Amino acid sequence: MSPDAVAIMQQIHRDSWFWILLFFVLSFLLTKNGKTKFLKITHGLLRLVFIIMIVTGAGMLIAYKFPLAYMVKGVLAVLMIGVIEMVLGRARRKERTGPLWGAFVFLLAMVLLIAFRVITF
Structure with a gap:
């Protein structure tokens, strides 16, 4: 694969993390406010x-070439x-989401620490 293609994939991948966090927060807030029409759009x-x-x-x-990290x-x-989908599903059913938020924050921190090479192996 050419270095340009890899650079483009890196940029798209990096930007997708921003959009995931934005649409997740919007979907959660729309769920809490009962705005189902816009919720379907943001969740999609x-x-x-x-x-x-x-x-x-x-x-x-x-x-x-598949580095372990x-x-x-x-x-x-x-x-x-999976945790994001569970948070949104439980919020929609008006169930407790606290422990899932903890799992989300932990997983997000681990992913970012590995991505920025703070954690290496």
């Missing part, structure tokens, strides 16, 4: 960005996606 966009993030992440894993980061990111 959130899922679209999940797919973009997974595809670009997999592409970079292939380009970098980034494989762990990918697994943690997929777990974080």
Whole structure:
């Protein structure tokens, strides 16, 4: 894969994290306020960005020849996606989301620490 293609994937992947956090917070707030029409839009966009993030992440894993740290980061990111979906689902059903928020913050911190090479192995 060309270095330009990898650079483009890195930029798209990096930007997708911003959009994921934005659409997640918007979806959660819309759930709490009962705005179901806009919630469907933001949740759909959130899922679209999940797919973009997974595809670009997999592409970079292939380009970098599967380094262990980034494989762990990918697994943690997929777990974080699951936690995000659980938070939104429980919020929609008006169930407790506190422990899931703790898991989300932990997973987000771990993913960012690995991404910025604070944690290496």
